[in-house]
Amino acid sequence: MLFFDGFTPRRRRGRRRRIGIGSAHVGGHMRIAVYAFDGVTMFHLSIPQMVFGTVSRLGLADWRVSLFTTASISSLTTASIRTSEGYVLSGLGGPESAREADVVVVPAWFADGRAAEDSLRSLLKEAHNRGASVVGLCLGAIPLAEAGLIGGRRATTHWRAFEPLAREHPEMRLDESVLYVDHGDVLTSAGAASGLDACLHLVRARLGSQAANEVARQLVIAPHREGGQAQYVEQPMPRYPDDDAIGRTMAWALERLAEPMTVKRLASAAHMSTRSFIRAFREATGTAPAAWVRAQRVREAQRLLESTGLAIEQVATACGFGSAVTMRQVFGRVLSTTPSAYRRRFRTTSPRSPSPSRASPTQPRRNTARTHDN
Template sequence: MKPVIVSVVAFDRISPFHLSVPCLVFGEDRSDIGLPPCELRVCSGEPGPLNTKVAMGLIASHDLSGLDDADIIIVPSWRAVDERPSQALSAALRAGKARGALIVGLCLGAVAIAASGVADGCEITTHWLHADRLRDLYPAVTVTPDVLYVESGNVITSAGVAAALDCCLHIVRRLWGAEAANQLARRLVLAPHRQGGQAQFIERPVAKRVTTDAFARTIDAVLAMLNQPHDLDSVAAMAGMTRRTFTRRFQKAFGMSFGQWLIERRVALAQQLLETTQRPVEDIAYEAGFGSPVSLRQHFAARLGVAPVQYRRAFAA
C-alpha cells in the first residue's frame, strides 16, 4: 500500500508541543488498528538548525520541496498573527490545494493558511484570542471563533493547542473512519470527540465604562439586578431616554442590542456560579435571571455549546 504523505511545516521559534501533535498522530505505525502507513515529513523553508520556544533546537528532514507531493499539508502553528508566511511557503500551500491535498492549519497555523489565499471564501478558526485580528487582516475568509475545528472543503483549521489533537482525530475519522479514530483516541487516552467548542473558554469581560451619567448608572443597576426582569422600555425609562435614543446609544457603546447583551451577562454570571459554587442548577437559573432551568440550558448551550452540568464538570473548582 502506498503510504499517505503527511508534510508538517516547521519554522524558527516553533513550539515543540504544536509540532509534536501531528507527529504523534501521523508519525507512528498504527496498522494494528486499521490505519494506513503514513510517511511523515517535517519540512522547513528556513535554514537549520531551527530554534524552538524552549531550550532545544531541531533540524527539519526536508525543505519545502517535501510539500510538493504531500497528501496532507499541516501548518501546526505560526510565530505571530501579524506575520505573513514567505512567498515560497504560500506558493507551496496554493499548489497543494490546487492538486487536491488536504490543507490543515492548527491554532495560529490558520494565519499562514489565510495569508496564502488558500482559504479565501472558506470558514476557518483559530485560537479565540487572535480571531478578531485574523478577521481584520484577511476579510476574504470567514473566521468562526467558537469551534474547536472547522472543515471547509479541503481546508481544515483548529483552535488552540489542545484542539489540534481534536482536529487531527477528525482528519483520521474523515479519511479512515470512526472506528479507527476511536481506537487511536484510546491509544492516546483522549476523548474521541469533545463536547462543545472553544466558546466555553472565551473570556467575556464586561465592557469598561468611564462615564457616570444616567446611562452608565442604569447599566450598573441592571448588572446588579440580573435576576430581575429587564425589558427595553423600562431600562430606557430608568436612563431618562426614549426607547430609540437608548437603543442607539447602547448599540454604539456595546456593539450589540440590549437583549443580546443581557443574555451574555446572564450566561457569564451562570458560568461564574457554576465554577465557584455547588448550588443547584435550578437556583443558578433564577439568580442569573433566566427564570427556569430550561431557559438557562437553552441559552447556555446556544452560546457555549455545552449544557450547564457539563460545563460544571469541566470547570468547577
C-alpha cells in the same frame, strides 16, 4: 497574534477530485508533511506527529509523517530549526516534502501574527492546487488565509487572534463556536489542544470511528469533543460536578433524550428562568442549550447506529428526533451524511440490543470564546 499549529499531507496525482477531509478513506498509504520553523513550540509541532504517527505504529494504515522547511536543501545537507524551548531539530526535509504530500499541515504560527514568507504561501497554494488537503492548526490559519486558501469561507483559529485576523482578512467568516472547520480541501482548528481534535477528526474521516478511538486510547485522550461541525467520533466526557445546577440539568437531560426537550423545560429542571438558564448554560459550556441537546441526540444516534441493529425509525425515536425524516435532516446538516450511510461506514460490532447507558454530559468550558447555536 499568537500560537502555532500543525499540518498533515495527503497524496494526490494530478488534478483528481478531492476526497475531502470529512470523507472516509479506509487504510492505505498517505504522506503528511508538517511545517517546522524557528520559534515553533514543541507542543504544537508534536500534535500531528503524535496522532498521525500513532496510526502507523498501531498498524491501522501506512501514514508517513515528515517535517519540512521552506529552505532549499542540497543533496549533502539537511535543514534544522530551533524551537521556542531552545531544542534544535535537524534532519528536516525541504520544500519537496510538501510537494509530494497528501496533506500539508501548518501546526502553528508566530504570536505576533507576522506575514508568512512568499515561499511558504507558494508551497501551500501549490499543494492545494494539485489536490492535497491543507490544514492550519491554531494560528496556522494565518498563512492559509494569506495564501488565499480560505477566502470568504468559514474558518476558526485561536480565540485571541480573532480580532486581528478579522482586521487583516475581513473576507473570512471566523467562527468562535467551533473547535475546527472542515471544508474538505482546507481544515482549520481553534487554539492549542483543539489541534488534537482536528487531527483525530482527520483520522476518523479517513479510517473510521474504530481507528480514531484506538488512536485516542493509545494517547489517553478523549476521542472527541463537540466542535459544532460534521464530526463522527464518540464523545466520552467527564461528568460535571453533581452539585452544579447546569451539570445536574445536563445529566437529567441525557436520561431523557427520547422526550421533548425544549429550553423552557431545561430551565424548569434547573429551577431557573429561561433567560438566566440560557446565560448560565453558555457560560458553563460555551454553547447554546438547543445546540447541546441536538449534539447529544446526534451522538446517541451515532452510538446506536454503530453498535446495534435497531431500525432507523427506532433509533430516531430513541434519540428524540421524532421521526426518521427529521433525524435524516439533522444528520445531513451536522454530519453531511445520512443515518443509513453512517451505519454502513462505521458499524463496529455485530448488531445487538442497545445499551441503556448514556455518555456523561460535555465538560463545561471556562474562559473560552463564546459560541452560538448554528
